[in-house]
Amino acid sequence: MRPLRRYDPLNRRPGASLRSRHKKGTQQTEAVGRSRGGFTTKLHARCDAKGRPLGFVLTGGETYDVKGFAPLLRMVADKIEALLADKGYDADAIREELAKAEIEAVIPAKRNRKNPAPHDAEKDKWRNLIQRLFSKLKNWRRVTTRYDKSKKSYLGFVAIAAVKLWLSFVHEA
Secondary structure: OOOOOOOEOOEOOOOOOOOOOOOOOOOOOOOOEEEOOEEEEEEEEEEOOOOOEEEEEEEEOOOOHHHHHHHHHHOOOOOOOEEEOOHHHOOHHHHHHHHHOOOEEEOOOOOOOOOOOOOOHHHHHHHHHHHHHHHHHOOOHHHHHOOOOOHHHHHHHHHHHHHHHHHHHHOOO
């Protein structure tokens, strides 16, 4: 058996053992999620019937889409008739909350759902507005790759990009 030495020639860095160290970073507060590819985030957006951005919520990349729903719904200032969302927002809790608020849920059912809820396929075609909004936002490289470390500065730049998208609508009036 080898005697225990304080100095190990293979490990020349002094410091405490890895067991006593705590994890550094503020991943939860900065909405950074861990995945196989590295750190990721999800940007949830709300837009109006013309595809203009109205609000954004940032969550970690590993979180479900359902987590970003409640803050987006609270942003509603005026009465909306229908909420169009993708399959990631298909949950019974969301459908119940929309029914309480008397808002039509136009959310396609997930493939593995036992009792798929019906949705209006004609209204579902308007969902492309939010997809086009994300496409326009991704033209900004800084939004696509998230160079900013803090949640506040990233959402600030997303807001700047959104204002730039609103300018074309403002000049129409």
